Amino acid sequence: MAEEITEKKPVKKTVPKKEKNPYVWPDLPFMELMCMIVVMLVLILWSLGMDAPLGEIATPSRTENPAKAPWYFIGLQEILVYFDPWYAGVVVPSIIIVGLMAIPYLDNNPKGVGEYNFSARKFAWINFLVGYAMWMVAIVVGQFMRGPSWFFFWPWEPWDPNIHHAEVLLKNIPFATGLISLVVYFALFYLLPIIFRTKIYKQLDFTRYFVLMTLMALMYAVPIKMVMRQVFHIRYVLVTPWFNI
Amino acid sequence: MSEKSEKKSFKQKMMSGQIWKSIWRHDFEDTGVNRGKVLRSNVFLHLHPIRVPKHAMKIRFTWCMGGITFFAFLVECITGILLMFYYHPTVDMAYLDMKYLMFDVPFGQILRNMHRWGAHLMVFSVMLHMLRVFLTASYKPPREFNWVVGVLLLTLTLLMSFTGYLLPWDQLAFWAITVGTNMGAATPFLGVEGPFSIATKFNDVRFVLLGGTTVGANALLRFYVLHVIAVPVVVCVFMAIHFWRIRKDGGISRPL
Ligand code: HEM
Numbered sequence: 400m401a402e403e404i405t406e407k408k409p410v411k412k413t414v415p416k417k418e419k420n421p422y423v424w425p426d427l428p429f430m431e432l433m434c435m436i437v438v439m440l441v442l443i444l445w446s447l448g449m450d451a452p453l454g455e456i457a458t459p460s461r462t463e464n465p466a467k468a469p470w471y472f473i474g475l476q477e478i479l480v481y482f483d484p485w486y487a488g489v490v491v492p493s494i495i496i497v498g499l500m501a502i503p504y505l506d507n508n509p510k511g512v513g514e515y516n517f518s519a520r521k522f523a524w525i526n527f528l529v530g531y532a533m534w535m536v537a538i539v540v541g542q543f544m545r546g547p548s549w550f551f552f553w554p555w556e557p558w559d560p561n562i563h564h565a566e567v568l569l570k571n572i573p574f575a576t577g578l579i580s581l582v583v584y585f586a587l588f589y590l591l592p593i594i595f596r597t598k599i600y601k602q603l604d605f606t607r608y609f610v611l612m613t614l615m616a617l618m619y620a621v622p623i624k625m626v627m628r629q630v631f632h633i634r635y636v637l638v639t640p641w642f643n644i
Numbered sequence: 645m646s647e648k649s650e651k652k653s654f655k656q657k658m659m660s661g662q663i664w665k666s667i668w669r670h671d672f673e674d675t676g677v678n679r680g681k682v683l684r685s686n687v688f689l690h691l692h693p694i695r696v697p698k699h700a701m702k703i704r705f706t707w708c709m710g711g712i713t714f715f716a717f718l719v720e721c722i723t724g725i726l727l728m729f730y731y732h733p734t735v736d737m738a739y740l741d742m743k744y745l746m747f748d749v750p751f752g753q754i755l756r757n758m759h760r761w762g763a764h765l766m767v768f769s770v771m772l773h774m775l776r777v778f779l780t781a782s783y784k785p786p787r788e789f790n791w792v793v794g795v796l797l798l799t800l801t802l803l804m805s806f807t808g809y810l811l812p813w814d815q816l817a818f819w820a821i822t823v824g825t826n827m828g829a830a831t832p833f834l835g836v837e838g839p840f841s842i843a844t845k846f847n848d849v850r851f852v853l854l855g856g857t858t859v860g861a862n863a864l865l866r867f868y869v870l871h872v873i874a875v876p877v878v879v880c881v882f883m884a885i886h887f888w889r890i891r892k893d894g895g896i897s898r899p900l
Contacts, residue, residue: 466819488827503788
């Protein structure tokens with residue numbers, strides 16, 4: 400008995416087929432039990448085969464280099480290379496959390512519920528997967544390719560600071576150019592979908608459209624900034640007396 | 645009792661006795677009513693609906709990831725309580741307790757391993773769970789709010805891991821938490837080194853997290869309390885909401 404709540408105007412829903420759904424007992428609890436046993440076995444084998452790491456006793460006077468965060472936070476640590484701490488460590492995670500929470504209220508495409516349906520939700524799938532992939536890539540890079548002083552090493556290279564390529568000199572973009580390029584960057588996100596009359600623009604009202612495009616601009620700014628630094632050796636796009644981006 | 649009861653097997657007698665009947669309020673004949681009653685009359689099973697669409701039971705659909713996350717949380721609770729018997733959240737003792745667990749406490753090493761790897765498993769499965777919920781569009785009306793609750797659970801899961809990371813009091817822990825909480829000092833407005841700071845070293849976000857300006861005894865105690873009580877209790881509350889809402893939002897999502 401799966402109760403439907405339809406307080407709101409009943410979403411246009413074909414009346415559920417009359418054939419009844421199968422009983423939950425005992426099939427589902429049985430599968431859950433199997434699942435639990437398998438997970439428990441995996442966890443026990445994992446724990447028998449591999450010990451949780453324990454370093455030397457904490458010594459505040461001796462810095463650990465590199466000091467790596469646990470893997471699921473290492474993505475944030477990785478973008479610390481590209482942004483100042485207030486942005487990489489505080490603003491980015493906050494935007495991610497708020498942005499994730501906003502998804503159901505931004506996506507007003509009713510299609511695809513309860514099925515893996517890429518073709519009905521191309522835009523949503525692609526952008527979510529890009530963001531998800533960025534997280535994974537940042538984790539892999541941070542976990543396996545960063546050595547002392549957070550220098551980049553390929554996994555097969557020894558962590559020898561001497562083999563490391565000399566530090567390149569980084570430059571900042573002048574204030575006016577930086578400000579204008581930021582404005583243009585955001586404007587592109589707001590305007591391009593309108594100019595090309597994309598589905599996204601037609602489907603969303605102003606608020607949804609504006610919030611969605613802002614979040615997307617912020618998300619794609621991260622890889623763009625990475626490229627700017629790695630390829631064009633740019634440190635800050637915008638330098639102000641109070642903060643730098 | 646009538647003479648008839650003499651012919652009953654022990655099992656039959658037991659199952660028709662008052663004690664048994666007081667615990668299991670259904671019998672075992674394979675009828676629809678019973679298959680419903682089994683779930684309705686058991687507090688652990690009553691989260692389930694009586695019937696569910698076929699596809700919802702397929703591992704292919706849910707990847708079982710929500711369930712595995714929940715299970716990993718239970719494993720963490722049990723192993724965590726056992727670890728608490730051996731652990732003192734003090735600078736003098738914490739690290740030694742780790743060594744004690746690893747070399748002296750019977751099954752201490754595997755206990756610690758299971759707690760650590762279980763935490764990794766939980767983070768991993770909650771990430772995959774979010775992915776599957778997204779790909780199946782299960783956040784669309786009427787399930788929007790449960791997605792929001794889910795995001796909170798994801799955040800809290802990460803917080804549980806983060807606060808636990810300091811407790812072994814080794815170099816890894818100390819410096820990872822130092823790096824992590826230095827972010828607090830960089831918070832705009834509320835961190836001492838952040839843009840537009842209105843705070844001092846002694847009242848900013850980092851100070852609140854650490855109970856001091858650097859990672860020390862107060863930080864260890866704070867993280868311990870957050871890790872073993874404060875965050876898990878909040879997680880339990882949100883999990884209760886999460887599970888309850890799955891049902892109230894019409895059960896697991898299905899094609900319209
Ligand atoms: C501690 C973390 C979590 C636990 C224990 C948990 C547990 C569960 C369980 C057991 C289900 C039933 C179906 C399934 O297994 O897939 C479920 C469904 C759901 N979860 Fe979670 N979850 C957690 C975190 C999240 C997160 C991070 C999100 C999203 C950001 C989320 C959103 C949802 C939604 C929307 C449903 C309904 C899915 C549907 O109707 O198909 N949950 N959750």
